[in-house]
Amino acid sequence: MAPDLRVRLGSTELPNPILTASGCASSGRELAQFIDVSKIGAIVTKSVMLAPRAGRPTPRMAETSSGMLNSIGLQGPGIDAFLQRDLPWLLSRGARAVVSIAGSTVDEYAELASRLSDAAGVTALEVNISCPNVEHRGQVFACDAVDAGAVIEAVRARARHDLPVFAKLSPDVTDIVAIARACVSAGADGLSLINTLLGMAIDTETMRPALAALTGGLSGPAIRPIAVRCIWQVRAALPDVPIIGMGGVMTGRDALELMLAGASMVSVGTAIFHDPSACARILRELDEELARRGIGRVSEVVGAAHEIRGAVGHRIER
Amino acid sequence: MTASEHDSETGPLQVRGTVLTVRQVDAYHAITIVAPGIAARFKPGQFVAVAVGGPDTSMLLRRAFSIHDVRPDHGGTVEFVFAAGGRGTRWLAERRARDVLDLAGPLGRPFPVPRDPVSCLLVGGGYGSAPLFALADRLRERRCSVDFLLGAASGDKVFGALTARRTGRSATITTVDGSLGVRGIVTDMLGQVIHEARTDVIYACGPMPMLRQVTALARRYDIPVQVAVEESMACGVGVCMTCVLPVVGSDGITRMVRSCVDGPVFRGEQVRWDDVGTIPFDAFGAPGWEPKLRRVPAAGSSAPKRAGTPEGSAESAPKAGTGGSSSRAGTAGGSGGPSHRAGAARRQGHGA
Numbered sequence: 001m002a003p004d005l006r007v008r009l010g011s012t013e014l015p016n017p018i019l020t021a022s023g024c025a026s027s028g029r030e031l032a033q034f035i036d037v038s039k040i041g042a043i044v045t046k047s048v049m050l051a052p053r054a055g056r057p058t059p060r061m062a063e064t065s066s067g068m069l070n071s072i073g074l075q076g077p078g079i080d081a082f083l084q085r086d087l088p089w090l091l092s093r094g095a096r097a098v099v100s101i102a103g104s105t106v107d108e109y110a111e112l113a114s115r116l117s118d119a120a121g122v123t124a125l126e127v128n129i130s131c132p133n134v135e136h137r138g139q140v141f142a143c144d145a146v147d148a149g150a151v152i153e154a155v156r157a158r159a160r161h162d163l164p165v166f167a168k169l170s171p172d173v174t175d176i177v178a179i180a181r182a183c184v185s186a187g188a189d190g191l192s193l194i195n196t197l198l199g200m201a202i203d204t205e206t207m208r209p210a211l212a213a214l215t216g217g218l219s220g221p222a223i224r225p226i227a228v229r230c231i232w233q234v235r236a237a238l239p240d241v242p243i244i245g246m247g248g249v250m251t252g253r254d255a256l257e258l259m260l261a262g263a264s265m266v267s268v269g270t271a272i273f274h275d276p277s278a279c280a281r282i283l284r285e286l287d288e289e290l291a292r293r294g295i296g297r298v299s300e301v302v303g304a305a306h307e308i309r310g311a312v313g314h315r316i317e318r
Numbered sequence: 319m320t321a322s323e324h325d326s327e328t329g330p331l332q333v334r335g336t337v338l339t340v341r342q343v344d345a346y347h348a349i350t351i352v353a354p355g356i357a358a359r360f361k362p363g364q365f366v367a368v369a370v371g372g373p374d375t376s377m378l379l380r381r382a383f384s385i386h387d388v389r390p391d392h393g394g395t396v397e398f399v400f401a402a403g404g405r406g407t408r409w410l411a412e413r414r415a416r417d418v419l420d421l422a423g424p425l426g427r428p429f430p431v432p433r434d435p436v437s438c439l440l441v442g443g444g445y446g447s448a449p450l451f452a453l454a455d456r457l458r459e460r461r462c463s464v465d466f467l468l469g470a471a472s473g474d475k476v477f478g479a480l481t482a483r484r485t486g487r488s489a490t491i492t493t494v495d496g497s498l499g500v501r502g503i504v505t506d507m508l509g510q511v512i513h514e515a516r517t518d519v520i521y522a523c524g525p526m527p528m529l530r531q532v533t534a535l536a537r538r539y540d541i542p543v544q545v546a547v548e549e550s551m552a553c554g555v556g557v558c559m560t561c562v563l564p565v566v567g568s569d570g571i572t573r574m575v576r577s578c579v580d581g582p583v584f585r586g587e588q589v590r591w592d593d594v595g596t597i598p599f600d601a602f603g604a605p606g607w608e609p610k611l612r613r614v615p616a617a618g619s620s621a622p623k624r625a626g627t628p629e630g631s632a633e634s635a636p637k638a639g640t641g642g643s644s645s646r647a648g649t650a651g652g653s654g655g656p657s658h659r660a661g662a663a664r665r666q667g668h669g670a
Contacts, residue, residue: 026557058560060562212595274379277332
């Protein structure tokens with residue numbers, strides 16, 4: 001029998017745990033040329049800000065071994081255009097919309113939460129407090145437990161009570177569990193792990209940094225072990241907090257790995273650049289991986305790697 | 319990697335195509351792939367985005383190549399030309415018949431073609447000339463005359479010189495080392511060719527400095543020019559926001575637009591060449607950009623127009639390959655200006 005892939009996200013039931021990762025699917029429209037956006041768990045939108053934003057100069061991207069660096073700088077049309085154009089489009093296609101929000105002050109985050117709470121059809125908010133690309137590096141909230149908590153508290157206060165708020169954390173911290181605890185204490189309903197890592201590449205031909213912004217966020221399979229580690233640590237410390245896992249997932253097996261570490265949903269990011277139909281493929285592969293192991297419900301594998309040895313093995317032998 | 323579940327008639331497809339041939343053409347490689355749906359939908363100027371390195375590749379970003387040619391055999395083939403300069407393109411050059419490649423296409427907005435039979439000059443730099451030959455065929459179908467002006471560093475790097483000489487009403491070749499044609503660069507000869515050919519419209523494809531100069535000269539002669547830009551891309555389908563450049567819209571507002579879906583063909587004068595690689599201070603959403611304007615709808619805004627900037631259509635991402643707007647060429651190209659859908663596609667391997 002086909003495994004039951006359904007997962008709950010707040011009050012919404014998602015048909016499966018495969019999501020897009022913020023910033024890798026725009027607002028879904030382009031991908032709809034290649035996949036049915038209603039068939040994946042949800043579209044996590046590119047982070048939306050209050051005002052339109054032009055982003056960073058080019059070059060914005062550098063390929064690295066099994067990864068890439070990006071410094072897009074949150075280019076986007078702003079919340080008005082998003083509400084007017086992008087959100088209605090997603091809903092008209094039957095897709096579930098998890099809206100990523102980003103701001104440079106606590107008030108901006110709160111304002112965005114309020115605007116999106118007034119709009120019908122938003123499944124959840126993912127609060128991007130960890131993007132290492134924003135202009136003022138000192139203002140990366142995700143690197144400070146107090147600042148991170150302050151954003152989440154403000155968002156939680158202004159978001160509709162039944163709208164789940166997920167905090168997206170940066171792995172560029174000494175103790176990700178401490179940040180996770182601060183966000184959960186501040187009211188986060190769940191956590192998204194992990195954002196990109198700050199990296200840099202130098203073009204040896206021009207002998208200059210490869211990116212105009214000098215540094216950028218590293219993503220792709222190169223960072224997957226870090227994602228697995230972060231998810232594992234947070235799951236061990238906060239076993240009841242739902243986690244959306246992301247970081248270098250290229251295949252259904254990779255998605256399964258993040259779920260075994262503790263993620264109940266998995267976002268697919270950089271893989272989309274490599275393969276615009278990656279989400280549909282990974283969903284199919286995850287289904288096959290579960291079926292091959294005789295696992296009836298995807299929820300059974302969430303955090304299963306933490307279980308005492310034998311508990312999972314028993315199931316495989318069955 | 320199935321074909322799209324949501325094909326429109328003209329949208330891009332993702333297909334696994336079988337390699338038919340890989341051949342060396344002077345300094346370049348040309349690869350032909352069986353890709354029926356892509357061939358059928360292709361319009362000159364569009365491109366394909368190709369995954370490189372095989373399964374479990376460490377090279378995650380697709381490489382984008384303008385389509386050089388499509389043919390009906392084997393149900394439809396596409397051919398593109400590349401220089402094997404990096405890891406990804408070297409891997410491509412090592413493909414053999416019956417290998418399978420994952421490609422998405424046709425992507426981007428094609429070259430707009432004139433409604434009337436006018437005199438068209440096609441300018442190419444290096445293998446930037448690759449997409450111009452399919453365009454030439456299309457223009458001749460419209461009873462336009464086609465003149466070529468192709469240039470490169472040396473004779474072996476002028477792609478398609480023979481075809482240009484065989485099929486063009488005229489063909490002018492320039493090389494920096496003088497090994498083929500006239501010694502110099504294409505823009506040295508542009509004025510002379512325009513006079514002799516009584517050019518009404520220019521199409522150009524090649525390195526950005528060349529496009530910039532061609533645009534400047536075309537403006538001097540008051541001739542409409544369509545350029546296919548080369549910007550580094552990562553996805554080719556419009557989601558990654560890597561390939562942006564500052565382009566002035568019909569409302570006079572500069573936006574950072576994606577060359578993969580809003581281009582790669584733009585009207586030359588729409589591109590702010592001096593500001594490529596930067597975020598101009600007056601660009602939509604730039605730091606300090608007037609936030610009070612943000613609720614003003616883009617079209618029909620009262621923002622002042624840049625002098626000499628005719629109607630354009632580069633903003634706001636229309637769907638690739640579908641019929642967009644078709645405002646007329648507003649300049650003295652005469653009755654034969656091309657319609658102004660920014661068109662299609664090209665660029666090569668990201669760092670490859």
